[in-house]
Amino acid sequence: MATADTVARLRSTLGAGGVLTGADAGPFSHDWPHEIAWTPLCVARPADRDGVVEVLRIAREDRVPVVPVGGNTGLSGGTKGEGAIMLSLERMNRIRDIRHDARTMTVEAGVVLQTIREAAAAHDLVFPLTFGAQGSARIGGCLATNAGGSNVVRYGSARALCLGIEVVLASGEVLDLMSSVRKDNTGYDLRDLFIGSEGTLGVITAAVLRLFPRPETYATAMVAAPDLAAALTILNRLQSGTGGQVEAFEYMPRNYIEAWKAHRPETGEPFAQPYDVNLLVEIGASAGADADARLEDLLAAMMDEGLVLDATFARSEAQRRAMWARREAAGELTVLRPHVLLNDVSLPLENVAGFVARILPALREIDPGVDDFLMSHLGDGNVHYNIWPSRGDPALHERLRARMEDLVAEMGGSFSAEHGIGVSKLGAMARRKDQVALDVMRRIRAALDPDGLLNPGKTVPEA
Known part of the structure; x- marks a missing residue:
């Protein structure tokens, strides 16, 4: 009590x-x-x-x-x-060591993500996990939610960037999985069980992170495409043409650009004229001198084919940061209107265009006044599809969300890509997740936290 x-x-x-x-x-x-x-x-x-x-x-x-x-x-x-x-975990904010040759960093769970990125950069390395809240998010939470962000297309989500973790169990026992080896086939992979568990199985207190060679240069551009199908072709051509060096491939539709302009009127359009499909493309290259030229050549060839309508290139770090500021404003732009339904879905790459084309007409069959506000880590199929209903009606909101989930499921996707389940998606878990999988999750949770004290009422719905 x-x-x-x-x-x-x-x-x-x-x-x-x-x-x-x-x-x-x-x-x-x-x-x-x-x-x-x-x-x-x-x-x-x-x-x-x-x-x-x-x-x-x-x-x-x-x-x-x-x-x-x-x-x-x-x-x-x-x-x-x-x-x-x-x-x-905010006071547990020490970086214990950085091993340059091994390309690892050992950190406590309360270290801010941006601090980790800056520490890696000081050693001419990179920790590639990045998203808009990196100045506040702490690595323990990033691991507990298996955070994604803009660079998943090249490096993977948080789980792929972690070699080892330390976890305090509900019993008070300390589970030491702080290995820095790349290969370890000694039974069940308990590390990956706790990453993404949202604090329901144990408390992550430290981690060993993977670091990567820091690109000598970034080639960054805003690219306009005729449609999302063409955007996917652009992505694949860039991946092939750069040897897989695409760091980010972000999609912003017309109403996103309009919202940004209204919020920051001094910024203006990314191009001389407005387009419906706006892409932020970034390549990280070790051969610094030719990165910009290579990106320009690839995009010019696709422009000749009609795959690219327009492109503008960052000629300085300030211009690069300005391009990223537009994309990273997604969080603040999304909540400018009331009653927003935040969604975080993923789809097979070939189905993203079909989903975007079908979803708003489907929602307007339920609520004719509904609008949407989306942006996408298009390179990995993650769509932040946020719904602006016409009114604050919980029953209506539930119908809209369910219809969106129906279409995501129909197209082979997931209702939760990178934000986690928490309480907001418990209903979707109960409706959409395989029932055998849910039962296994409940048994694991009961075994590790029999009193149900760790983050109760989250992630896994009750039977």
Whole structure:
């Protein structure tokens, strides 16, 4: 039973600065879009792994739920914690080592993603996980949600970028999987079980990350295509023509560009005239001198074929950053209108164009006034398909979301690509996930957390 005594015991263990309550816990009392709010018991801020063990011991003894939280930048309600101990890893923010020759970095779970990227760059290496919230997101949360972002097309999601992890289980036991080897066939791959589990199976406290050679240069361009089918051809031609050096291939439709212009009127159009299919393309090359020329040659050849309608190139780092600022504003642009239904779907690459063509007419059969706002990591088939309903009607919202899920399933896709399940997609999990898979997940969860104290009510729906 959660009582003031629980908070007092936590303070005694972690120190006065290790526990937040009342107004001080405010930043941990809502999700990033401010659509879901709750009142936690407190925020526990351990400074090391042993502190995490103690928090879980006290929670277990007092039967208080624990919700692990990183930068709290999630979009699926995965840190909702009514009456819970919010377990913040923010004080566990040390980079333990960087091994240049082995191309690894060992970090604690509270290190901010951007800090990791900057530390890698200082050693002429790159940690390629990148997305709009990288200045706030912490690596523990990135791993717990198997975060994706803009560079998945070349490097993969967070799971592919992690060699080892350390996890504190609900029992208080420490699971040491901090290996830095690339090959390890010693039984079940427990590391991958915890990555993407959203804090429901254990608390990730440290990780060994993979680093990569830093490209000597980036060739970056905005490209206009006649349609999404042509965009897929452009992607494949660029991959073949550069030997797989495409770092990012992002799609922004017309209404995205219009929203950006309204939000930042000083920026203007990416091209001399407006286009419906706007692509942000980036290539990372080790042969720095010819990267821009190679990209220009490839796009020029496709322009002669009618696959490319227009292109503008970043001639400086400032121009490159301006191109990326447009794309990385997706989060702030999406919530400019009320009642937005945030969605994060993935599709086979060949079905993205068909989905985009069919989905809005299908939704307007339910709500004639509905509009959409999408952007896409087109290189890996991830579409952030956000719905703007005509009114704030929960029943209507559920029908719209279900219709979208129907089409995604029909086209061989997934209703959750990179944002995780949290509470927002529990209904979809119950409806769409294979029932045997759900049963296996429930059994795993019950085995590792028999009291159901770790991030309860998230990720896996009850039977």
